[in-house]
Structure formats: structure tokens, C-alpha cells
Amino acid sequence: MEIFLSCLWAYAACIAFCFLFNIRGRALTIASFGGFLGWLCFSLLSPLHNDMIQYFIATVVTAVYSESMARFAKKPATEFQIIALLPFVPGGGIFYTMEYVVIGNNSMFLSTGLHTLGIAGALAMGVLLVSTLVRLFHIARTHREW
Amino acid sequence: MNYSDLVNTAVEAGYLLVANGGEIYRAEESMQRIFRAYGVETGEVFVIPTLIEVTVCTRDGRPITRIKRVPTRTMNLDRVDQVNALCRRIWSDKPQFSEIRAELDRIGKRPTLSFPMQILAYALIGAAFTLFYGGSPRDTAVALFCGAAIRLVTRSLELFRVNSFFINVAASFVAAAIALTAANFDFFLSYDKIIIGSLMNLVPGIAITNFMRDIIAGDLIAGILRLTESVLVATAIAIGAGIALTASRMLLGV
Numbered sequence: 379m380e381i382f383l384s385c386l387w388a389y390a391a392c393i394a395f396c397f398l399f400n401i402r403g404r405a406l407t408i409a410s411f412g413g414f415l416g417w418l419c420f421s422l423l424s425p426l427h428n429d430m431i432q433y434f435i436a437t438v439v440t441a442v443y444s445e446s447m448a449r450f451a452k453k454p455a456t457e458f459q460i461i462a463l464l465p466f467v468p469g470g471g472i473f474y475t476m477e478y479v480v481i482g483n484n485s486m487f488l489s490t491g492l493h494t495l496g497i498a499g500a501l502a503m504g505v506l507l508v509s510t511l512v513r514l515f516h517i518a519r520t521h522r523e524w
Numbered sequence: 525m526n527y528s529d530l531v532n533t534a535v536e537a538g539y540l541l542v543a544n545g546g547e548i549y550r551a552e553e554s555m556q557r558i559f560r561a562y563g564v565e566t567g568e569v570f571v572i573p574t575l576i577e578v579t580v581c582t583r584d585g586r587p588i589t590r591i592k593r594v595p596t597r598t599m600n601l602d603r604v605d606q607v608n609a610l611c612r613r614i615w616s617d618k619p620q621f622s623e624i625r626a627e628l629d630r631i632g633k634r635p636t637l638s639f640p641m642q643i644l645a646y647a648l649i650g651a652a653f654t655l656f657y658g659g660s661p662r663d664t665a666v667a668l669f670c671g672a673a674i675r676l677v678t679r680s681l682e683l684f685r686v687n688s689f690f691i692n693v694a695a696s697f698v699a700a701a702i703a704l705t706a707a708n709f710d711f712f713l714s715y716d717k718i719i720i721g722s723l724m725n726l727v728p729g730i731a732i733t734n735f736m737r738d739i740i741a742g743d744l745i746a747g748i749l750r751l752t753e754s755v756l757v758a759t760a761i762a763i764g765a766g767i768a769l770t771a772s773r774m775l776l777g778v
Contacts, residue, residue, distance in 0.1 A: 400636055402602060464724075
């Protein structure tokens with residue numbers, strides 16, 4: 379139930395961001411559901427006890443979702459991808475990194491900061507993996523005569 | 525065929541893409557496609573987030589170059605989507621340049637969110653993320669105000685053409701100050717969740733994930749620009765909230 383609630387809040391946050399980014403109509407529903415789906419994935423993977431891997435797999439899921447929805451709705455995949463990634467943005471990591479600077483706790487500052495960078499890397503790798511695979515697939519299909 | 529019209533049309537399309545948050549590779553590909561749709565294979569396109577540079581060679585070998593600066597970039601994915609659809613149509617139908625220009629003008633004038641609605645959106649984003657990070661309903665109520673305050677501050681400083689670094693410092697300072705003041709009156713508030721939630725409005729989440737993507741995809745300069753941009757914004761947010769936190773420790777001993 380708690381998982382479902384947090385997914386719902388992620389969904390609400392994504393809808394608000396859709397307004398801000400001028401995404402309207404059917405695309406709004408699709409894009410914000412991506413955020414819901416991504417966070418649901420992340421939460422369900424919590425038995426893994428490794429949040430990097432959780433972030434990576436959840437990003438791959440949202441990327442696959444965005445790419446397939448892009449084909450379905452005939453819109454650029456990034457429109458859905460950007461929104462779906464928002465719940466993963468390490469806002470907390472950035473804040474606590476800063477708070478450790480203010481307190482003067484250098485070792486915690488370093489480890490939190492590196493962890494935050496690692497999350498950003500995991501997200502980027504996930505998105506990139508899927509978009510590269512989709513491109514390969516696309517090229518293989520359009521140049522079948524090779 | 526008029527090469528100047530071709531270059532101008534392509535640059536306008538690319539400008540709309542870059543200025544409204546489209547990816548670099550999308551802008552480059554779309555412009556190349558416009559050239560190829562009209563049978564020009566000699567088009568060279570170079571795009572970074574702040575600049576578009578295009579050269580085509582005419583049939584008699586004369587080069588035509590156009591450079592366009594992109595001073596500000598916002599997120600308006602509706603326009604990116606529209607330009608993308610237009611580029612597909614150019615590829616298949618090859619319409620007249622005047623028709624494309626009219627269409628680009630129409631896309632450039634598509635309505636954006638009005639300012640009061642933007643305040644509402646910022647407030648909702650702050651509230652939703654506070655709940656998402658585990659805040660209580662009372663935290664959320666404070667976060668509504670913090671989110672709205674962020675938009676008010678950024679807008680009023682934008683009117684004075686203040687640089688974006690200082691805008692971010694001021695906005696995150698105000699948001700953190702509101703949260704800390706509220707936490708001073710109500711000990712059950714968790715100020716960290718309010719601050720994180722409402723600062724999600726400013727965090728360059730998209731830039732953070734996009735810079736690595738650009739770099740790995742081979743757009744090195746674009747990636748480095750975005751990295752610099754996101755590090756600057758993150759630093760600015762940290763400075764603003766950090767000032768508020770330090771001040772509250774000194775003044776109130778929270």
C-alpha cells in the first residue's frame with residue numbers, strides 16, 4: 379500500500395511537470411503513467427538491496443515504455459522519457475550533499491556526492507542502452523537487404 | 525530552388541527545436557533531412573545548445589552559411605513535438621518554403637502556460653514531490669507555498685535580466701527560508717523533505733541525465749556545455765539553500 383501511494387505521488391508530480399513542459403492531451407496521460415510505472419518498478423525491486431541496479435533496471439523499463447509509446451502515439455520518445463525519469467532525479471542526494479557541506483562533514487559529503495553522481499550515471503546508461511538498441515533495430519529493419 | 529530560403533527555413537526549424545528543449549541530435553538530423561528533402565546533399569550542420577551553424581553549397585559551388593545564437597532555452601515539449609511532425613511532413617510532401625515558414629511561425633506562437641498557471645504548477649510540483657519523499661500532509665501545505673514562491677522569485681528576477689546563477693541562488697534561498705521558518709513554528713515539520721520537494725522545481729534533472737547521454741552519443745561539446753550548466757545550477761541551489769540553513773543554525777539554533 380505504501381509503495382502504491384508513493385507511486386501515486388510520483389504520478390501526480392509527473393502530471394504537474396507535464397503542465398509546466400506544455401505536454402497536453404493524450405501525451406500527458408502516457409508520459410505521467412511512465413513515471414508511475416518507473417517508480418513502481420524501482421519499489422518492487424527493493425529486495426535487491428542495491429539502489430544503483432534498481433535505478434538502472436527501472437530506467438530501462440521506462441525507456442522501453444517510452445520508446446514503444448513513441449511508436450504508438452507518433453511522438454518523440456524523449457517527451458515521455460524526460461517525464462518518466464523525474465521521480466528518479468536524485469534531488470535528495472543533491473540536497474543532503476549540500477547539507478553535509480554546511481555541517482562540515484567531509485567524508486559524508488564525498489560519499490553522498492559520489493553516490494548522487496553514480497545515480498545520474500545509472501540513469502544515463504539505462505536510457506542510452508535502450509535508445510541505442512532501438513536505433514540498431516530500426517537500422518536493421520530499414521536496411522534488410524544488407 | 526532558392527538556397528537562402530532553404531537555409532533560413534532549416535535554421536528556423538532547428539532553432540525552435542533547440543530553444544524548446546529538443547535534443548541536439550534531433551535538431552541536427554531534422555535540419556539534414558530538410559536539406560535532403562530538397563535534394564541538397566552538401567549540407568553541414570553543427571549544433572550545440574547555445575548555437576546553430578549551417579552551411580550548404582549551391583550547385584555552382586558557392587557556400588551559404590548561417591549562424592544563429594540560442595540565447596535562452598526552455599522546456600516546451602509541445603513545440604518540439606510539432607516541429608518534429610512538421611519535419612516528417614517536409615520529408616514526405618516537400619511543401620513550398622512559404623508554407624513551411626507560415627507553419628513554423630504558427631508553432632512559435634503556440635500558447636504556453638500562463639503565469640498564474642505556472643505558479644500553480646510549481647506549487648503542485650513542490651507538493652507532490654514532498655509527498656513523494658515521504659512528507660506529511662502539513663509538510664505538503666508548506667511546500668505548496670515554497671513552490672509558488674520559487675516561481676514568483678524567478679519570474680521577478682528574470683524581468684530584471686538577472687543572470688541565471690543568481691536567480692537560482694535567490695529562489696532556493698527563499699524556498700529554504702520559508703521551510704525553515706515554518707519548521708521553527710511547528711516542530712513536527714520535516715524541513716528537509718519540504719526543501720527537497722520544492723527544490724525539484726529547480727534541480728536540473730534533465731540536464732544531469734542528458735549530459736552523459738550527449739557525451740556517450742558523441743556530441744562532446746554539447747555534453748560538456750550541459751554538464752557545466754547542470755553543475756552551475758546545482759551549485760547555485762546548494763548555495764541558496766546552504767545560506768538559509770547556516771543562517772537558521774546561527775539565528776535560531778535549529
